[in-house]
Amino acid sequence: MKRGLYxxxxxxxxxxxxxxxxxxxxxxxELIIGIGSADISHDIRHPFTAGERVLMITRALNGLKIPxxxxxxxxxxxxxxxxxxxxSMVPPFDTVYTSNPLVIQLFKEAGIPVLxxxxxxxxxxxxxxxxxxxxxxxxxxxxxxxEVVSVVEEIHGIERMQQxxxxx
Ligand code: NAD
Numbered sequence: 001m002k003r004g005l006y007x008x009x010x011x012x013x014x015x016x017x018x019x020x021x022x023x024x025x026x027x028x029x030e031l032i033i034g035i036g037s038a039d040i041s042h043d044i045r046h047p048f049t050a051g052e053r054v055l056m057i058t059r060a061l062n063g064l065k066i067p068x069x070x071x072x073x074x075x076x077x078x079x080x081x082x083x084x085x086x087x088s089m090v091p092p093f094d095t096v097y098t099s100n101p102l103v104i105q106l107f108k109e110a111g112i113p114v115l116x117x118x119x120x121x122x123x124x125x126x127x128x129x130x131x132x133x134x135x136x137x138x139x140x141x142x143x144x145x146x147e148v149v150s151v152v153e154e155i156h157g158i159e160r161m162q163q164x165x166x167x168x
Contacts, residue, residue, distance in 0.1 A: 004028035005093040007073070007086070007103055009037050009127065011046050012152065013056040014144045016125035020117045021061065021068075024097060031068045032090045033057055038072030047131065047161045052151060059147035083110040134161050 004024055010017060024031055035057070038050035048056070050072035057070050069091060076085050083106050096107045099116040107114045123129070125143060133140035134157070141149045152158065 001030070002028045002095070003030040003032065003091060003093045004095050004097055005032045005034060005086075005090060006097045007034040007036050007100075008098075009046065010035055010053045010057060011037075011048055011127045012130060012144055012157075013053065013060060013148050014125055014127065014130050016120045016122070018060060018145050019120040020097070021064065023117055025064055025066045028066065028095070030066055030091075031064075032093055033061075033068060033070045034086060034090060035070065035072045037075050039074040042160070042164055044131075044135075044161075044165055047134075047157065047164070048155075052155055052157075056145075056148045056151045059151065060145035062147070079106060082106055083112070131161070134158055135165055137162075 004027070006021065006024060008017060021031065021033070035050055035053050037046055038053075040046040041049040041052075054070050054072065061068055071090050073086055073089055076082050079102065095113045095115055096103070097115055097117055098104060098107075099119065104114050104116065130140050130143050132138075133143070134152075137158075144152075
């Protein structure tokens with residue numbers, strides 16, 4: 001039994017994340033998806049709450065051929081303690097999948113194997129690029145799974161982002 005951990009902020013969950021997870025479903029028997037910065041929402045880089053991201057990911061992965069667990073992970077002030085914090089919150093895992101340099105470094109220092117899945121269309125498929133399109137009222141729907149579009153609509157996410165981006 002091989003259980004993998006995939007960590008991200010998923011602000012929002014996009015087609016690049018989905019493509020990585022579809023690939024991981026061929027490699028591991030079970031997957032843990034850790035939602036980082038679970039305590040942060042309603043700001044420009046982190047518009048969505050942990051619960052909203054749980055909804056996006058769970059719905060978008062409906063039909064994934066392996067069992068998966070979606071677990072919010074609050075940030076901690078000390079990077080040196082973060083891996084222990086993550087391990088205390090999620091089921092046991094064998095390998096971490098990430099391309100985030102800090103996340104790679106922290107898990108490697110803890111002696112946990114780390115693999116970096118390939119990037120998919122990184123120019124257009126990044127949280128920053130998708131959020132930018134959302135704020136500017138451009139087409140963003142094609143870059144995320146359709147289930148994410150319906151969650152964003154349900155929570156009036158675009159209106160929230162445009163409101164919090166204003167100055168007083
Ligand atoms: P992210 O949502 O930007 O990305 C998640 C993963 O998807 C990353 O591995 C990224 O490389 C990958 N990805 C992004 N676009 C892709 C594409 N087009 N194709 C394929 N893969 C793609 O999230 P992130 O910034 O990596 O999240 C790390 C989380 O860990 C953050 O929430 C951070 O706060 C948390 N963290 C916390 C601490 C602490 O609390 N001290 C320390 C380290 C990390």
